[in-house]
Amino acid sequence: MTSREQPPTFGISRRERIMDELRRSGSVRVADLARDLGVAELTIRRDIGELADRGLLTRVHGGATLRSPLDTTVARAAQGAPRFRVGMVVPSLSYYWAQVVIGARASAAEQGVQLVLRGASYLASDQRRQITALLESGSVHGLLVAPENLGPDGHALLQWLESLPLPVVLIERRAPSLLALTSIEWVTTDHVLGGVLAAHHLASLGHRRVGILTSSQSPTSWQLRRGWAQAIGELGLTPTVDRNVSLDLLDGHDRGEALDDLLDEVRATATSALLVHSDPQALLVQQHAIDRGWSLPDELSIIAYDDEVAENGSPPITALRPPKQHVGRRAVEVMAARLAEGARRPAERVRLVPALHVRGSTAARADGT
Structure with a gap:
């Protein structure tokens, strides 16, 4: 052997x-x-x-x-009547969410659950419309949803979900404590911890002047920012660049100007490292810096959050990866347990830890600045 x-x-x-x-x-x-x-x-x-x-x-x-979302074959084990039929509404069927759906489908097959998948947008009104369509079908026993959860529209949507006569499990979302909701369950990545882990990684490499760039349209950004702000304060790091903008959604001219302005601020503030959410933004920053003649990671270390395409950077980008497939798996498991045990089961709210994948885009800062 x-x-x-x-x-x-x-x-x-x-x-x-x-x-x-x-x-x-x-x-x-x-x-x-x-x-x-x-x-x-x-x-x-x-x-x-x-x-x-x-x-x-x-x-x-x-x-x-x-199991691919594009696989339309019917599993033999699923040809009989499933134990439960569960509706699933996510704001996208690509990028991050495709992995969540794969995990949910795998777990559903194991749990005897039939998933009915609907794609929505990031608008609360569209999400409510898709959820309503599932409810009006009269055939689902529970809902797995990733709703808007911020602002008046998001809060109203969460309160409506709480009022429904069937169980609801949020996916990569949670309800603010101020709403005092007691029946909704959720499975989410601990994105606040993700911000903490990013700051600790950069501090361990000797970076002291650090900045953050997040996607303005993402519900993840405020959580990352909370953890980041907490950690850099506790670690004694100096916050420099702080931007919340979706560079990947700008047209070519505006994007170029925004990237030039960002890198000029990085240079002017002697920033040596950036946390960037999400991967497409991190790649844009990296490519633009290289096009301007910067030596990376010597002049700027970059750490991304999401890890969908970060490893395709040059150099490959260090990234924190939420356990996307496991989020989907656990959401189905929580729902199956709720449907099997009923109201006697305590509400479950699960937080999963993102994993750090160190690559060539972050390097030690020799002078500790």
Whole structure:
């Protein structure tokens, strides 16, 4: 047996190993699994077939991927009547949310839950319209939603959700304490901690003058800012650049001017590191700095938040990654438990920790400034 080979695994244990690898990397190859698990490729193909029949993955040539939102095949295990039918409304079916949906679908197949997915926008009125359509269908037992939660419109939407006669689990959202809502549950990444972790990473590299750039349209930004402000105060760092703007939504001319203005401020304030949310903004800042002749990360370290495309930067961008698929999985688990146990179950509100992935865009500051 070579150093890479493992003792043979059997039955459910082998299939659990396949799913663990899928959740870790997003895809698997039959040949690699057969070698690593010490079984024939035919055995792995049968395992993949069984998992696909349960709706847990999507078969592709030579292997499998996590269940894709584009996979319209019906799992054999789901052909019978599901235990519960749950509506799911998210503000986008791409970028960040596609991973959340993949996790939710995988968990739904395991829990005997049928998901009815609807895409909305970031407008509270559109979200309410999509939720209402699910309610009027009369066929859903509960709702998984990612609603607007800020301002008068967001607060009104949350209060309406609280009043509904069926359980609601928020995804990557939570209700402000001032609303005193008691029945709504949620599963969210601890984005406040994300801001703290970003500041600690930069401080550990000797950066003392640091700035932040967040996306103005994102509900995540205020949470990141809260953690960031708390941490830089406790760490004794000097806040410099502070901008809340969506550079990726500006047209070419305005975007170029905004980036020039940002980098001029970075230079003028001797800022050595930036936290940027989200990845597209981080890539824009990095590319513009390089085009202006900056040496990165020597002149400016960049840490991104989301980690959707950050690793494609040059150099690859250090990023904090919310556990997007696990958010979807846990949301379905919380909903299934609520539907199974009813009102006697205490309300559950879950916060998951983002993971730091260190890459080449952040470097130690030799002079500690």
